[in-house]
Amino acid sequence: MNLFKRNKKDENTDEFHKEYGVISNCRYILGKFVKYRKSLILFIITGSIAAASMTYLWSFIGKLVIDMIEQQASSPDKDIKPLLYLTLITSAAELLFMWLNTVSSMKMSVGFTYVRLMIIKERIAKTLGMEYEALETPEMLDRLQKAKRATAGDWQGVQGMMTYMQVMGVQIISVTIAVAIMTTFNPWIILIIVVLSFAQFLFFDYIRKKDKKEMWDAMMPHWRKLEYMENVTTDFSYAKDIRLFGMQKYLAKKQIDVYDEELRHWIKSRQYWVYNTIFAHGISLLRQLIIIGWLVYSVVFNGLSIGNFTLYTASAAAFSNAINEILQALSALRERSAHTDDYRSFMDIPSADDKAQTIPIPPADKYTFEFKNVSFKYRGQEKYALKNVNLTLHAGEKLAVVGLNGAGKSTFIKLLLRLYDVTEGCILMNGTDIRKFDRKEYYELFAPAFQDVMVFAFPVAENVSMKEPFNTDKAEAEKMLRLAGLGDKLDKLEKGVDTELLKVLYDDGVDLSGGEKQKLALARALYKKSKIIVLDEPTAALDALAEFRLYQSFNELVGDRTAVYISHRLSSTRFCDRVAMFKDGEMVEIGTHDSLMEADGAYADMFRVQAQYYVEDKDIFDVPCQEVTSNG
Structure with missing residues (x-):
C-alpha cells in the first residue's frame, strides 16, 4: 500500500484532474506559508517541540520521584530538598512548554486561517478570470464546487493539510523520544505496538476510503443541488414569485427531499465509523494487555524497578498513541491532500487565452x-x-x-x-x-x-463606474445617471450617488x-x-x-x-x-x-x-x- 498516493481506480476520468500526491501538496502548502506568513514555519517547529516535550516530561519526573522516594526510604538521613528542587524545576519547565505551546497554537490557528483566506482569494480571482463559456458547463461547476469545498473549513482541504502537517510534526518527535526510551527496555515491545497500530490503521484507512467513495464523492452533485435550493429559498429576488405563486410548500418539499438524500448518506457514513470505533477499541485493549502483562512480568521475575515500570508504562502508552496519531494523521493528510488535489487541479486549468499566443490590439480610431x-x-x-x-x-x-x-x-x-x-x-x-x-x-x-x-451591494456611483471608490468619478457618474433618465430618482436620495444599493449589507440600502x-x-x-x-x-x-x-x-x-x-x-x-x-x-x-x-x-x-x-x-x-x- 502506497501511503502517499491515492488509488486512481477510485477517481473519475476528469481530463483536468491531477494527482499531485501528499509530498507535493505539503511543499505547496509550505510555499503558501512562505508567500503569505513565513513566521508560521517557526511556530510549527516551536509548538511541535513544546507539545511533544509536555507528553514525556512527567513520565521522566515520575520515575525520578519514585527512585528518590525509594532511596530516601532506605537511607537513615532523610532529606526532601532534592525532591522539592526537582518538583520546582519540573513545574517551571512545564509552564515554559505550556506557554510556548499555547502561543504557538494561537499563532498557528490564526495564521492557518489567514493563509486559507488568501488561497480562497486566489480561487476567486481564478474564477473571475475564467472564460464565460466555461462557467456554464456542469463539469466546470463541479470542479469549482470541489475547489470551494477544499477551502471551506478549518479541518478540511488546504487548512486541514496545514493542521495535520503540524500534528505529524508533534507525533514524529514523540515517537523519536519513545523509541529512545523503549529500546532500553525491550525492542520487541516496539515491534508489537507498531504491528497492532498498523493493523488498526489499515482498517481505519479501509473505512475512510469507503466513506469517501460512498459519501463525499457521491454527494458532490447533491451539494450543488443543495446550494441552489438554499440560494432560491433565501435570495430576495425569488421572494415575490414564491409568495404570489404559493410555492412555499413545494419548495420546502424539494428541499426536504434533498436533505433526506443527504441524511441517507450520513447514516451509512456513521455506520462505517461505528465499525471502525469497535475495531479500534478491540486493538487498543489487546495492546494494553500485552504491554502491562510484559511489564508486570519484568517487575516480578526480572527485577524491573517501580520507577522504570512507571516510565516504561507511560512511554509505551505515549508511543502507542503517537504511532496511531501518525498513521491517522497520514491518512487524514492523504484525504486532505485529495481535496487539495481538487483545488490545485481547478487552479491549474488552462484557459484558452493561456494556450494561445495573443497579440496586443493595435491602436485605432475606428474598429470594423x-x-x-x-x-x-x-x-x-x-x-x-x-x-x-x-x-x-x-x-x-x-x-x-x-x-x-x-x-x-x-x-x-x-x-x-x-x-x-x-x-x-x-x-x-x-x-x-x-x-x-x-x-x-x-x-x-x-x-x-x-x-x-x-x-451590486455598492454605492450608486460604484454601480455606475464598476470600479473601486478611488477610481470612481462621482460627478461623472451622476451626470451619466441623469442622462440615462435617473435624475428624479437621484434627487429623492438623501445621499445621492453615495447611497448604498440593496439591503444585503446595509439596512438603509435602496432597491x-x-x-x-x-x-x-x-x-x-x-x-x-x-x-x-x-x-x-x-x-x-x-x-x-x-x-x-x-x-x-x-x-x-x-x-x-x-x-x-x-x-x-x-x-x-x-x-x-x-x-x-x-x-x-x-x-x-x-x-x-x-x-x-x-x-x-x-x-x-x-x-x-x-x-x-x-x-x-x-x-x-x-x-x-x-x-x-x-x-x-
Whole structure:
C-alpha cells in the first residue's frame, strides 16, 4: 500500500484532474506559508517541540520521584530538598512548554486561517478570470464546487493539510523520544505496538476510503443541488414569485427531499465509523494487555524497578498513541491532500487565452467587425444557435439587431463580445481574427448593457463606474445617471450617488425597480466611454413608447461611436443606420428600415404588428428612416 498516493481506480476520468500526491501538496502548502506568513514555519517547529516535550516530561519526573522516594526510604538521613528542587524545576519547565505551546497554537490557528483566506482569494480571482463559456458547463461547476469545498473549513482541504502537517510534526518527535526510551527496555515491545497500530490503521484507512467513495464523492452533485435550493429559498429576488405563486410548500418539499438524500448518506457514513470505533477499541485493549502483562512480568521475575515500570508504562502508552496519531494523521493528510488535489487541479486549468499566443490590439480610431460564415452551437447541443452569419459592422454605425425571442440575437452579441468563441467561421476586427487578441484587452472596447441587470451591494456611483471608490468619478457618474433618465430618482436620495444599493449589507440600502435598473445599465454604458456600445434588450422593463424615447435620447448621447441595439421590439430601428433581422438562428434580412419595409418580408410583418403600440406618438413614424438590422 502506497501511503502517499491515492488509488486512481477510485477517481473519475476528469481530463483536468491531477494527482499531485501528499509530498507535493505539503511543499505547496509550505510555499503558501512562505508567500503569505513565513513566521508560521517557526511556530510549527516551536509548538511541535513544546507539545511533544509536555507528553514525556512527567513520565521522566515520575520515575525520578519514585527512585528518590525509594532511596530516601532506605537511607537513615532523610532529606526532601532534592525532591522539592526537582518538583520546582519540573513545574517551571512545564509552564515554559505550556506557554510556548499555547502561543504557538494561537499563532498557528490564526495564521492557518489567514493563509486559507488568501488561497480562497486566489480561487476567486481564478474564477473571475475564467472564460464565460466555461462557467456554464456542469463539469466546470463541479470542479469549482470541489475547489470551494477544499477551502471551506478549518479541518478540511488546504487548512486541514496545514493542521495535520503540524500534528505529524508533534507525533514524529514523540515517537523519536519513545523509541529512545523503549529500546532500553525491550525492542520487541516496539515491534508489537507498531504491528497492532498498523493493523488498526489499515482498517481505519479501509473505512475512510469507503466513506469517501460512498459519501463525499457521491454527494458532490447533491451539494450543488443543495446550494441552489438554499440560494432560491433565501435570495430576495425569488421572494415575490414564491409568495404570489404559493410555492412555499413545494419548495420546502424539494428541499426536504434533498436533505433526506443527504441524511441517507450520513447514516451509512456513521455506520462505517461505528465499525471502525469497535475495531479500534478491540486493538487498543489487546495492546494494553500485552504491554502491562510484559511489564508486570519484568517487575516480578526480572527485577524491573517501580520507577522504570512507571516510565516504561507511560512511554509505551505515549508511543502507542503517537504511532496511531501518525498513521491517522497520514491518512487524514492523504484525504486532505485529495481535496487539495481538487483545488490545485481547478487552479491549474488552462484557459484558452493561456494556450494561445495573443497579440496586443493595435491602436485605432475606428474598429470594423466582420462576421464571415459564422456558425455557433452551445456545448452539448446538436442544433446550431447561429448558422452561417455574414455581416459587417462598420465603425460609427448604428445597427439594430431584431427578431423574436430565441432567434439568436443574444448569441450574436455574445460572439461579438467574445463571451463565446465561434464554432465555425471567424470574426475579424480590422481584418484580424478576434481570437488572436487578449480577451481582457478586447473587452475594454465594449460598453454593454444587458437585459438582466445585475445590481451590486455598492454605492450608486460604484454601480455606475464598476470600479473601486478611488477610481470612481462621482460627478461623472451622476451626470451619466441623469442622462440615462435617473435624475428624479437621484434627487429623492438623501445621499445621492453615495447611497448604498440593496439591503444585503446595509439596512438603509435602496432597491431599484426593474425600469430603474435598466436605466442604471445605460448609465454604466455611457460612463465607460468605450468605442462600441452594445444594448442587449436593456429596456425590456419599459413600455414601448418609453423605450422608443429613451433609445432616441440615448442615440444622441452615443454620438459617432459604434452602437448595436438588440430587441424583439422595433423602437430602435428607425434611428439606426441598418437593421439585421434574425429568425431561427439565421440572419434572414439586412438593410435600412425603408428598404426592408419595401421588401415586405419578415421585418415588415413584424413592424406592422408592433406599430399599434406606438400610435400615441405619431411622430415616431416620421423619424428619418435609416438602415435597420435584425438579429435574434
